[in-house]
Amino acid sequence: MLYSLTRRMFVIALLVASLGAGAECARAETSDPLSSWNDGPAKQAIVDFVKATTDSSSPNFVPPGARIATFDQDGTLWVEHPMYSQVVYCLERVPALVKAKPELANVEPFKTVMSFLSGDRAAIEKLSTPDLEKIATATLTGMTVDDFEAEVEKWMASAKDGRWKRPYTELTYQPMQEVLSYLRANGFKTYIVTGGGQDFVRVYSEQTYGIPPEQVVGTAGGTTYSYDQNGKPILTKDPKLLLNDNFAGKPEGIHLMIGRRPYAAFGNSTGDQQMLEYAGAGDGARLKMLVLHDDAEREYAYGPAEGLPDTKVGTFTQELYDEAKKDGWIVISMKNDWKTIFPPAKAAP
């Protein structure tokens, strides 16, 4: 009797344990790596793509080494409106330039930038593209790569977006962070392929996206190797453009820096069109996705595709929208596909 009771308890214990394990398995299976996505064709396309490329019995299986996924940054991984963060950086570096060379205070376009920073918000409208190029050259070149990195790091630690009053590096899209993690957990190597400055984005890419500097492809200038007055080797940033990583420059940059065709590519504007075409031209399963900013309330609304307001920053034309629909690319609606936009605010240190 004692034996049989003990045995029965043992069987019950086993059952409970196995039920527990079952419950745990079920929990693991239902834990959603894309929990900030609403159910729908966009979320489904990502899950289907990962299944097709990682299941070794799938006809579209891709060996781990070849699993490359590329992501535009501005407007795809983080906020780009009303102005690219790097443009803000360049403008906010101007006072330091003027301090070093006081005569610049009366020279355009620096004079206009100083007015803008002093509160004359309309002054910015006066700046032409050549003006902005002059400012970019003055603030992004001429220093050593180490000094530039230190300057960007310092700026990023204190600069804040005007609308959300949060650091730019906290204004990444939570659903896209989940895609990055989900792809990496499935053996994909994730790359940023940005029209922004390669050296600029590399400063914060690891901490912000878990993407190491060597996996950032961006607009890049040359450097010159020389020695400082102590004979120490230095690399100085040149004004010479090597790669304009926008439009056709994106697949060209991918070939230069990665050397393989991506299986997945994510963008949000006409500057990403050729990258998505190039990814899509390969064999097997290819994931091509575009973020459409149609959420004025939680973020911004701009196109001009689908009747959204026109913009010069991150333009998504109707032509691009039509190409996407025709070629089976997936357009992500921020408004409908994303449950949340940003990660929770970090506690103050």
Place this chain on the structure above:
Amino acid sequence: MLYSLTRRMFVIALLVASLGAGAECARAETSDPLSSWNDGPAKQAIVDFVKATTDSSSPNFVPPGARIATFDQDGTLWVEHPMYSQVVYCLERVPALVKAKPELANVEPFKTVMSFLSGDRAAIEKLSTPDLEKIATATLTGMTVDDFEAEVEKWMASAKDGRWKRPYTELTYQPMQEVLSYLRANGFKTYIVTGGGQDFVRVYSEQTYGIPPEQVVGTAGGTTYSYDQNGKPILTKDPKLLLNDNFAGKPEGIHLMIGRRPYAAFGNSTGDQQMLEYAGAGDGARLKMLVLHDDAEREYAYGPAEGLPDTKVGTFTQELYDEAKKDGWIVISMKNDWKTIFPPAKAAP
């Protein structure tokens, strides 16, 4: 008695098992990852560097993500004499060019190359640097990146070195293959940083060295994105040079393609000087090594450092030798430091 016998047997079994485990541990510890290296300062420097950078209690500990090691290819990882393999490739592509455009048969420098390939070995001496550049442009540009990759792959599968009658990809240095594996096993990311063509080396780097295409930095030209007659996106190789990855171009290329300073750098010629200086200028433990070809019997002997014969291919000057000695770089003597030069020949398929 039975009990005590069983217990004794159990104790003996445990002892045997633990001895067995001990023996296995000892085997694992004494299995030498650098078994093709003779004991000496070169081998010791590699082992000491790995210990210093990977032991978390070491003041020179480097976190895994930052563990970057760069290797020149020609003369450092594989044979470069009497002629770089890529130059042989370019020369051997000329008949295909002439077949496509028969008028080239009477145009220099192609005429001279055709004579050389027909057996007039002295003809090659007539080619000037501009001639070689013309041949390189004709054989390395103008085709799609996919066609180029297929051509190099095909050539590599059949081309053989004249002295050893083995494929070029088998004439890698076994001791350096061991260094690559040893560093990777210790969390280092290994890169090739070569004066050779980036697209050329990327074709065979994974299979030959376990280094994926995206970890090959080399001399690189631009590409142009367009569409073929079926509307399929293509990338065509341009004659425009973007990066001359030699001398100062090596640290510049490392910054462009990797964006971090290497902790270890390996080379064999004046073209590697700046890469080693750049690696050495960082903080903490830095490994800087140069292979000296002083083994005429098993491979080749050339310098002109240390009275070795002079050469135009992989020049190691006395000045470089003196800088190495002055700055604590390690010069590897092929003759004295390496037990074997090449991996065993692969069995015919």
